[in-house]
Amino acid sequence: MSKIVETAEIARQDPSYYQALRELLFQLADDDFIISFRGSEWLGLAPHIEEDVAYSSITQNTMGHAVMYYNLLEELGEGDANFLAHDRGASDRRNGAYLEKRNGEGKYLEEPYFDWALAVVRNYFYESFKKVKLEAISTSSYKPLANVAKKVLMEHPYHFAHWKLWIKQLQTSSEEAKKRIQNRIEEAWEEFLDVLELGNYGNEMVQHQLIAIDEETIKGNWLEEVKTVLVAMPEGPLGKKYGSGRNGEHTSDLDQALGTLAEVFQSDKTAIW
Amino acid sequence: MYNYVEDGDSKTSAYMEQDQEKYEAFMTRIEAGEKIEADDWMPADYRQALIKLISMHGISEIMGALPEKEWVPKAPTLKRKLGIMAKVQDEMGHGQLLLRVAEDLMKPYGKTREDLMEDLLNGDLKFHNVFHMPTKTWADAGMVGWLVDGAAIISQTNMLDASYGPYQRALQRICQEEVFHAQHGESIIMALAEGNDYQREILQESLNRWWPALLMFFGPSSAETTGSSKQDIMINYKIRKSTNEELRQAFLSKYLPRVFSLGLTVPDETVRYDEKEEKWIYKQPDWEEFKQIIRNKGPRSKERLRVREIAYENNRWVRQALATDPVSV
Ligand SMILES: [Fe+2]
Ligand SMILES: [Fe+2]
Numbered sequence: 001m002s003k004i005v006e007t008a009e010i011a012r013q014d015p016s017y018y019q020a021l022r023e024l025l026f027q028l029a030d031d032d033f034i035i036s037f038r039g040s041e042w043l044g045l046a047p048h049i050e051e052d053v054a055y056s057s058i059t060q061n062t063m064g065h066a067v068m069y070y071n072l073l074e075e076l077g078e079g080d081a082n083f084l085a086h087d088r089g090a091s092d093r094r095n096g097a098y099l100e101k102r103n104g105e106g107k108y109l110e111e112p113y114f115d116w117a118l119a120v121v122r123n124y125f126y127e128s129f130k131k132v133k134l135e136a137i138s139t140s141s142y143k144p145l146a147n148v149a150k151k152v153l154m155e156h157p158y159h160f161a162h163w164k165l166w167i168k169q170l171q172t173s174s175e176e177a178k179k180r181i182q183n184r185i186e187e188a189w190e191e192f193l194d195v196l197e198l199g200n201y202g203n204e205m206v207q208h209q210l211i212a213i214d215e216e217t218i219k220g221n222w223l224e225e226v227k228t229v230l231v232a233m234p235e236g237p238l239g240k241k242y243g244s245g246r247n248g249e250h251t252s253d254l255d256q257a258l259g260t261l262a263e264v265f266q267s268d269k270t271a272i273w
Numbered sequence: 274m275y276n277y278v279e280d281g282d283s284k285t286s287a288y289m290e291q292d293q294e295k296y297e298a299f300m301t302r303i304e305a306g307e308k309i310e311a312d313d314w315m316p317a318d319y320r321q322a323l324i325k326l327i328s329m330h331g332i333s334e335i336m337g338a339l340p341e342k343e344w345v346p347k348a349p350t351l352k353r354k355l356g357i358m359a360k361v362q363d364e365m366g367h368g369q370l371l372l373r374v375a376e377d378l379m380k381p382y383g384k385t386r387e388d389l390m391e392d393l394l395n396g397d398l399k400f401h402n403v404f405h406m407p408t409k410t411w412a413d414a415g416m417v418g419w420l421v422d423g424a425a426i427i428s429q430t431n432m433l434d435a436s437y438g439p440y441q442r443a444l445q446r447i448c449q450e451e452v453f454h455a456q457h458g459e460s461i462i463m464a465l466a467e468g469n470d471y472q473r474e475i476l477q478e479s480l481n482r483w484w485p486a487l488l489m490f491f492g493p494s495s496a497e498t499t500g501s502s503k504q505d506i507m508i509n510y511k512i513r514k515s516t517n518e519e520l521r522q523a524f525l526s527k528y529l530p531r532v533f534s535l536g537l538t539v540p541d542e543t544v545r546y547d548e549k550e551e552k553w554i555y556k557q558p559d560w561e562e563f564k565q566i567i568r569n570k571g572p573r574s575k576e577r578l579r580v581r582e583i584a585y586e587n588n589r590w591v592r593q594a595l596a597t598d599p600v601s602v
Contacts, residue, residue: 050369170591192501261347264344
């Protein structure tokens with residue numbers, strides 16, 4: 001039997017349903033928000049101008065996706081979307097910890113020795129995961145979420161193709177590029193697992209049909225995709241070196257990100273900007 | 274973006290055209306309003322003026338993204354984050370479009386985009402004076418969109434009928450987008466102007482800091498000021514219509530009433546509109562400082578070039594990899 005929850009008001013009537021929905025929405029919002037933030041730090045620093053234009057377009061779309069999820073949370077009664085984005089501490093964040101990782105050495109305004117290999121591997125891994133998760137929520141019992149997922153899925157193929165092309169190109173080009181990419185893949189293998197997980201409320205998300213598949217299936221589907229692209233699959237199991245971002249475990253890199261992205265917001269929270 | 278910058282130290286002597294007949298035919302064409310295309314015959318000084326103008330315009334779009342970039346991750350609301358991301362992306366797009374136009378013009382000289390980047394880093398290719406300035410607060414993000422893009426609109430719409438077709442067409446699209454940028458900037462400014470004391474304070478402080486750079490934006494009014502002026506050749510060849518001073522006057526006429534109506538002031542007690550002379554009277558900015566700024570001796574010149582240089586060096590392996598062996602996908 002499939003259930004449909006049409007509005008925020010109905011969702012609020014079942015505490016268990018509400019809790020699982022809330023967690024899922026924060027995962028979706030915070031993932032897109034933080035990866036878009038890391039993308040915005042890259043602005044003006046990409047390997048060539050065409051890439052700067054393309055990457056900033058993807059980054060902007062991704063921020064747009066985060067906004068849609070924060071708006072759903074606002075509708076649910078979680079508070080103003082701007083506060084949800086700018087005024088939650090690290091332990092309240094639900095993004096995968098790997099996604100908050102710094103872009104490389106230096107800061108975005110000072111000596112930004114950012115690593116394009118990290119950008120390519122991270123974005124390819126993320127977009128291939130995003131596809132799996134979006135498809136699984138496009139039939140969500142929470143109608144407003146299913147609608148957003150369908151919208152996001154329409155923009156997604158372009159983003160996905162972009163990063164897939166990059167990783168394919170670099171994996172088969174110069175020796176240096178191959179090595180740099182492979183190193184970042186091996187590194188990600190030890191850090192990416194919590195991105196694929198659903199956190200403490202994963203079972204409830206599935207029971208309430210908020211998402212069509214469980215985390216094992218998400219992981220399996222994601223592995224199927226990356227297997228077709230990676231020239232050399234890492235041998236060990238996937239790990240989550242930094243703990244589970246889905247349960248609020250994060251690194252100091254997230255603190256740095258929040259300090260930057262909320263700097264102006266925090267300078268006067270009562271102001272209208 | 275932006276207006277042609279003159280540094281006063283690169284006088285190209287007017288090149289005497291060998292082929293008088295071709296030259297006359299060329300002049301007849303542009304005087305009749307025809308557009309010159311990349312492969313058409315053109316006088317060497319026309320080509321050189323265009324290369325300088327368009328490569329400077331293109332590289333200024335790209336360098337112009339850097340001061341705003343500082344505020345992209347920091348924009349204080351989701352709406353502002355989306356707005357400034359879209360804007361800066363447009364600017365990079367303008368840079369891309371213009372560098373392609375410049376590349377076509379440089380072909381006979383065997384120069385490419387790589388050369389332009391190197392010229393930028395070694396100081397041969399100038400970028401616009403406003404982008405050498407620091408940004409200190411969020412108000413600067415608004416000020417850049419509102420008045421810097423506002424000034425760019427004035428100088429670029431003046432070239433919408435430029436005699437060189439590829440540039441003229443690029444400008445149509447650029448100017449359309451610039452209108453959105455100015456609206457984006459104005460919206461940030463309005464929120465600050467209607468905001469609390471702190472917001473109004475950073476707004477006024479920002480305007481005070483940007484004012485001289487905005488006056489300089491259009492370049493000196495005559496060759497005497499900085500030693501040389503390319504505005505004559507630009508007008509003779511129908512690349513643009515108005516002089517630097519005419520553009521600056523248009524800017525003042527458009528924006529000063531708006532500045533005052535927001536309750537803001539400019540750091541010039543002498544500024545006024547003279548009804549008899551039908552022009553704005555204002556205190557000249559320090560043109561000596563202008564010369565220093567565009568010679569990469571402005572307050573943030575070194576840092577911005579350094580960021581560009583790191584991006585260039587740090588990604589060398591990527592460009593080499595792309596040149597190695599394109600995979601078929
Ligand atoms: Fe522009
Ligand atoms: Fe602009």
